[in-house]
Amino acid sequence: MSARPGGRWIVTRTFGHRPPPGELAGSLAGIGLATRLGAVVSPAVARDAVRALPTQGAGMIMVTPVGPSEVDVVRDAAAGRRCPVFVLTADPAVSLALAPHVDAVLSDGAALIQLTSPAIADALASLADDTKVVLATPAALLEAGPGWFQRVTEAATSTDPAPGISEVGRDLRRWPAWWWGLLVGIGMIGAGLGAAAITLGPVLLWYDRNFLGLDRDRLHGVNHHLVHFLQHDRITMAATMVAIGILYTGLAVGGIRRGWPWARNAYLASGLIGFPTLLYFLGTGFLEPLHTAVAVALFPMFLIATRRSPARPQWTIMPEGPERQQRRALTGQLLMIITGLGLFAGGAVVSVVGLTHVFVPSDLVFLGTTSEELRAANPRLLPFIAHDRAGFGGALMAAAVAIMGLSAWGWRRGEAWIWWSLALAAIAGFIPPVLVHSHAGYTDFWHLAPVYIGIFLTALALLLARPYLCAGRSAWPRHGAGQSRRQGGGGVR
Structure with a gap:
């Protein structure tokens, strides 16, 4: 749907998505990111990921590993992208071939944190370091079910008390x-x-x-x-x-x-x-x-x-x-x-x-x-x-x-x-x-x-x-989202 004219607007509007809070913004390799929350995928599913996951709340897509035979696949996947697309590779030939077609090619993943678990508390703890980009693996997304990016965004959004x-x-x-x-x-x-x-x-x-x-x-x-x-x-x-x-x-x-x-x-x-x-x-x-x-x-x-x-x-x-x-x-x-x-x-x-x-x-x-x-x-x-x-x-x-x-x-x-x-x-x-x-x-x-x-x-x-x-809330803390992330708590407000 998101690949069709007007489909992106329909998905983001009809599924109740919320823009990410400003504290999740950042950059990677000099490229600005609306949110430091993204996904890491293989070239085989890169095309679908680039078109679908940004409408779900992903701020960037990392494609890896990429070999010489997959350069054309990644190049086609990145065409018409609506969020930054990066490639992680140590192969100079791949880097040279893809540099004009993606936002950046990285030779190391020092600034990346890959999540294999969909636990929201883990994602929040990782996002607390504003120098890091947090990437969900396909395994984490499959285990999480629909709406994982949105749930993490909601948990990271600071909240205020209701007016009396x-x-x-x-x-x-x-x-x-x-x-x-x-x-x-x-x-x-x-x-x-x-x-x-x-x-x-x-x-x-x-x-x-x-x-x-x-x-x-x-x-x-x-x-x-x-x-x-x-x-x-x-x-x-x-x-x-x-x-x-x-x-x-x-x-x-x-x-x-x-x-x-x-x-x-x-x-x-x-x-x-x-x-x-x-x-x-x-x-x-x-x-x-x-x-x-x-x-x-x-x-x-x-x-x-x-x-x-x-x-x-x-x-x-x-x-x-x-x-x-x-x-x-x-x-x-x-x-x-x-x-x-x-x-x-x-x-x-x-x-x-x-x-x-x-x-x-x-x-x-x-x-x-x-x-x-x-x-x-x-x-x-x-x-x-x-x-x-x-x-x-x-x-x-x-x-x-x-x-x-x-x-x-x-x-x-x-x-x-x-x-x-x-x-x-x-x-x-x-x-x-x-x-x-x-x-x-x-x-x-x-x-x-x-x-x-x-x-x-x-x-x-x-x-x-x-x-x-109807799961009970009595055991969960009631402090704000920012405080919860600093303390490493799983319950967020």
Whole structure:
């Protein structure tokens, strides 16, 4: 991807990478380095390393050993490079042939430290000597799994304490972004619970009755399954709203508050999909006042919460722990990303169906009628139902993007808030729809199969990842990153 036009920008932006701190900058053989953290590779994989690893956070690539027969391979690998490329060789002929094509050719590795272990504490201890360049070997990168450069960069970033309440006061202009993000999350939870209460109570509010020209009893008279059908649609929508609120609360408190750039990006991406779905009314013909009021009230807070990247890192970093635990967590991470992709695809399908056909075949089987018969009974009935269906699809896509952002970018040992955000959102998002389908008697297996699959994948993913994400921090020091490196500690703040 990074070799394609625009691919580098996509990788660095969508994977939540953070620029290296200034204290990691340095030089090698007179060549400036944005970070003294790089990789050492053989000529056989140099081309891929030069294109891929800089987007992951590598500040330079060292190629060694290089013989006369590999000069052309290294020269081609270095062409179009986006970070400095060096060659380490004692062969004068190789040095002479490659000097015009790489940034520098070294005859000795005195300034280099090669890491065969992916331990973050080892990398930090080596980087403490600002005259050295630290290179990860392929073996270390394979053992570390995805994101090693980024994790070391995060651990090396100095952090500051969060501002106290007294520093902020009541001046809204000084409220931190995460407070506004938290308010949006709480607002979404409250709106979802309110929608559920309405659905389990009167079902129709005054504006619903005015639009349809029907009350609940007359709606039941049109089709004796219709009230239950509306309840099943609206409870599912309400549950998704609560799930989104939980995810936004987690991203605000656990992510944006602690300065994680990826948390703001996940929040922003989700909201930019969710809020515009209000415009679905242009396709359905029904504008719900309560939905509109919630969106209008929360959208300015959302903009304030996401208007800029967090500027003050406050995170803590833990060592990766046992390899077995990490690999199980990576499997869980993959399953959560797959779940998020599935939810997004499902939301897109529901949105399209809601804006076009309104019903899927199993809906009409449950209702025991056809779209034409419902339209003949009340011309406004289909647009009314379409609003609920399309709105649910948009909310599902917004939730899916938040889930994928948390899973793809936030998977770090000891970040228990990620586990709890996903677990609580799953409970809120999956359980009520299953219960309301059962209550309504709408139990078609294939209709509910995506929900069952989502429950299974999420439960398995969280089970595999729990020891990793919820690892305790009590034994780790709480001093700053710079202090930790000087003392050689493994726990970094």
